[in-house]
Amino acid sequence: MSPVKRADLEAVYARLSGPLFRGPIASARTVEELEAARVEALGRKSGLTELLKGLKDLSLDEKREFAPKVQALKAEFEALVEKRRAELEAAADEASLQSLDLDLSLPALAPARGRRHPLAQTLDEMAAIFGLMGYSWAEGPLVEDERHNFEALNIPEHHAARDLQDTFYLQDMPLLLRTHTSPVQIRTMESVRPPLRVICPGRVFRHEAVDATHSAVFHQVEGLAVDKGITFADLKGTLQTFLQRLFGPKTKTRFLPSYYPFTEPSADVYASCIFCSGSGCPICKRTGWIEIMGAGMVHPNVFKAVDYDPEVWSGFAFGIGVDRVAMLRLGVPDLRLFYENDLRFLKQFDESLL
């Protein structure tokens, strides 16, 4: 290692550590100027890089002495560049804020919060009550075959319900849009052995003329309990508990004889009017009662269709319309409002209302 070489390096170092590079970095007025100053001071062709390369020609002792000084100089330049960059960026932010004329002391706008659709809220709450009574939740396909939607439910081929007037059939296929969620009960019984308690919530379809109280799409929560020795009294107790939980503890229930192919005996279930508590008002058409669900004891033919022995097992089933319950509880006079999804309508229904 020649002393000349070392003296050269010392000279370069002395030049670099003066104001030659520090000045332009500290006084750069734009990011572009700063970048140019950085390349001058630290770039591949800079004196500093040459100095770093030259270190390898020094003796070990010289390196020990000289290298840390050069490294420190490099670190100092880098820090200077970053400091100036931060200053320039802060100044640019400040300038753009000024030009936007923003008042940062104003409170922020609350972001619009989504919420569950009132029908979904109603359905969930109904399902939750049955959940407390030990029912599990089952779902099935919206497109069904005739066996699950009709045959296994003891609805014979020439029954009026199968009419094109009531049912949407798929073109050129033996399939249809389910007209109730009872097929989910059939599917459940096909896959599990009794005893069982299940609710089948979901969307159903009927070929109806749409008006304030009818829709071609609506929602049901149907239910099924099967065990040994289940009686009509169990059905009454279950539904009474459910309706009191849903509409309030003073709610009375009334069961009137009815007909469904898949239950025998069958009943239509009424709740005392939630608006007039039974004294008579326009909502209950002055009867004091509101028809709320269909129910009955599972017909032996339904059990036979799923290979349950009707001599051993008995059970009850019920079906309740979600949309009607939502209309009653939320005071919505027209079913169509639930399906138009006008935000001005939907925004009124906070979860806390239900």
Ligand code: PHE
């Ligand atoms: N499946 C019936 C319907 O859609 C409702 C129902 C279920 C009635 C169970 C009685 C028993 O109308």
